[in-house]
Amino acid sequence: MTQTAIPYLFMRGGTSRGPYLHADALPKDRETLSEVLIAIVGAGNPRNIDGVGGGTAVTTKVAILSASEDPKADVDYFFAQVAVEERMVDYAPTCGNILTGVGPAAIEMGLIKAQDGVTPVRIRAVNTGALVEAEVQTPGGEVSYEGEVAIDGVPGTAAPVSLNFLDVVGSRTGALFPTGQPQEEIDGIAVSLVDVAMPMMIARAADLGITGYESHEALDAMPELFGKMEALRLEAGQRMGLGDVTKSVTPKIGLLAAPQGDGHFSARYFMPWTTHPTLAVTGSQCLAACALAPGTVAEGLARPCPESPATIRIEHPVGVMEVRVRFGRENGFEFHSAGLTRTARLIARGEVMVPRSVWRGA
Template sequence: MLIPIPCVVMRGGTSKGPFFLQSDLPQDEARRNQVLLAVMGSPDRRQIDGLGGGDSLSSKVVMVSASSRPGIDVEYLFAQVSVDSATVDTSPNCGNMLAGVAPFALEHGLVAIDKPQTSVRIYNQNTGKVVEAVVQTPGGKVNYEGEAHIDGVPGSGAPILLNFMDAAGAKTGKLMPTGQAIDLIDGVEVSCVDFSSPIVFIAASALGKTGYESKAELDADKALIARIEDLRRQAALRMGLGDVAGKVLPKVVLLAPPVQGGQISSRYFVPWNCHAAHAVTGALCVAAACHIPGTLAQRLVQLDAAAPQHVTIEHPSGQLHTQITQEGMDAEGWPQITKAGVIRTARPLVAGVTYIQSSAWD
């Protein structure tokens, strides 16, 4: 027998995948992960027997539920499902898929709709952080059509504003988990920052790159990928994340000065290949790092003196615009970044049920 599970496949930002109500999935973590692997068709390079697209950007799952937390509307859990191994990782967040959470919640009646826009406060179970999503809802219905364009996605859509609240120390509990703006690992300077997501920043020039290479060029350099992975694992130990072999956090970003009219150039790794565009959570961490004295990002960024809170990040598919709100310093003397915002778009692609074999559920 086949087991039907209600779901909506949505594009969120530059990623896509199935969205579920948490109540429609097993509550036991091991069983749930087994079900998600079956849903996506993993492990299989093509994911031919599931909904996965054979790529890390299209092998993602979002689970949503109503929340009983004070001041919170809904909760969501993100899962990165490995394409070619039987692994489900719920340690990271995904800011792109997050763009679909509020529309999904509104369409399923988890949150009352306002006019002409609805603000949804979302608790991220992966990081324990809160995100405010502002969705266009004229006439009391979710609007997906509009003029907002994000590089890496064809066409345009209605803007969804994502404000990440108090996102410092998302996984490590500290904005600067090593306590230093610069760490030296095997002769390479790195900056370890944890804002919305923990990231190891490296100047592209330190690894013999310009920082303007395409995804294909970077992915083809196997020696570079191996070097990045070695630095990532060593940095993770210093960040208090332990042995991260086989885990997707922390991520790595290669930085360079801007060349396309933005403030900084970034190549974001996911982590074993380069992102085709840029992760939202990674972009927010880049923007935050640009405002932290002494970091590699702060060295390379070219902020606009008239609007230093705006950081436009150049990536392989174009640009991503962010905005930082800073209020003084934290207890350890680092900038206190209280809010970081970004515009995304999202839309449902198909709704119905996905079928898995009963053995996966059992």
């Protein structure tokens, strides 16, 4: 055979999808691993025509799973964001939507033994060190994908996967506000640089010349907006201690507007060179923290939320995402934890092929 076969599960997690792979079936060195993932996805082509990618940043994501050596976790989840049109892989961020599928995938791979009813899976997000507990529906000791939960951005309904995120503050930088300030200016634009689950640069949509209610297609057709945001983001990366982020997808970008419906605020999330069609799970936590903390760009724009615990409703291009949060204000603002309910589905299983010239196998 002129190709190397790699076992895989192809899953939707939240509003993203991609291959879920076992670490033991992949090369150990990072350079070869990147070439394998590029080949699997078909990166370097806008349609990813020679791989399983879907031509968008939410469909070129990869989850790599293994048994965890951390006593606090059952499974290690290593995330890879593969580029669409470039032959590039970014290992700096994590993805909360893809994480939704990690619990079910770990059970399908035999890393976790399913219980009858609900199976808790403790997950360590290797990229950031965050700990997450997922609750997977397993009636009769098998993963159930059918259910009555609907999430905006995905057709139909499916079984719920509850996620509880712990230790999310300072995921990359070690601080809620890496610069020590809840708000500052970059090139005359007010921004909040926040690190909760995902480092982000957050600004008011109106300050960037948009309403904040545009569709993701309309925003993707605004090259001047992306040029302006990228200039701000590069400086934000330096200020946050992330260094040169020219080739990194972090920090992500969020633009806020007042709510149009019964949400707490409206948000548009950027990945960062395209607009997210809905909203990232990690990004939603960071945006919620920004809305709750005093003195940020969200102050006076987001509906107030005086009591903890609370459910923050974030309006996005195709609906609303709800984030369950716990926080305190007794000794200054403290963000304790966040939880969400998402869904996942196993789409395919089998082997994905890569040319032997890329990797000859384990």
